[in-house]
Amino acid sequence: MPLIEADPAAGLYIHIPFCRAKCTYCDFNSFAGLEPLYGEYVRAVAQELESGPRAELRTVYIGGGTPTVLPLSDLSHLLEAARRGRPLPPGTEVTIEANPGTVDGAVLDGLLSLGVNRLSLGIQSFDDEELQLLGRIHTAAEALAAFQAARDAGLQNISLDLIFGLPGQDLDAWRASLDRALDLGPEHLSLYALSVEPGTRLAASIRQGELPRPDPDLAADMYELAEEACAAAGYQHYEISNWARQDGLRCEHNLIYWRNEAYVGVGAGAHSWARGQRWANVASPSAYVALISRGESPLASSEAIPPELEMGETMMMGLRLLDEGVPFERFRRRFGSDLRQRYAAEIDELDQLGLVEVDEERLRLAPRGRLLANQVFYRFLPL
Ligand code: SF4
Known part of the structure; x- marks a missing residue:
């Protein structure tokens, strides 16, 4: 199985499985404390990118994890490897996910100069107590500062992620976070109901009775409140959990997923789908690095989809x-x-x-x- 199928055009996803700390609710393929692996991991992903066939890229999305824990030089190396031999027509959406605790003016200037034109900021809440409950590494003030720094750097396409339905959160608290987000006027908003995933610290705290179990009826009311507030602020509700200020500001990369079109993922645990085949890399970052450095395929599974x-x-x-x-x-x-x-x-x-x-x-x-x-x-x- 080739690492990148030579599809006429595909969205490219680059997975960075590293975070400064593991959030309490998170069951993504992301790890804290793997700093010693960063350099080898970046080289392995660049190698996976370089060994794949060439195809035009419709979008590039660097996600995680927290891609912005990597130094700019590493991100630059990855983007260069992605672009080598793969046309990226002018205006192609290039997104990076960032955690407010990991970006400042210099990093944001650097990202822009690398060709990143869309920033997805994981804010989750503008309430410091809620941020603590979620195990986020930033405060509400730092989230605001990160947004402002992104604007000052010249980023004109910023998406904010918020989570609702948190233990103990009431409608007023949700409204307050949402209003702060809307006041900033981001181009895009992703609003997700909290899902308590087995094996997370949050699930354990709820099971042990330290935190109340989120109430699904209240979460449904919060969703309706979000629909009303975003509509009143002029946002288009274009996907169940996503809102855009106008047509051209919908997330092009995620539209590829929702339209079930071709995408290729590189990095640990990344999934791909093209021409009736679905395949995925090994999830463990160290196993992924070991396989690539031995010149072996990082694939963990591959299946034909009827x-x-x-x-x-x-x-x-x-x-x-x-x-x-x-x-x-x-x-x-x-x-x-x-x-x-x-x-x-x-x-x-x-x-x-x-x-x-x-x-x-x-x-x-x-x-x-x-x-x-x-x-x-x-x-x-x-x-
Ligand atoms: S920053 Fe994102 S990926 Fe990392 S632990 Fe928190 S929720 Fe998970």
């Missing part, structure tokens, strides 16, 4: 896009069949339940379907 499953996943992912939905014509061009016929029974049932809407061009979630989206999605997967 067309029936690809269709179902295209429906499931596409329905996350609230106004775009799944356009009939795009589905027909890709799969050679009419989705209204292919999924007639499912659509009829979901329509009667008021969970989807069908017009002349597309199928999409009805407003009621947004809170019950999982009940809609599973119906499109083959049994």
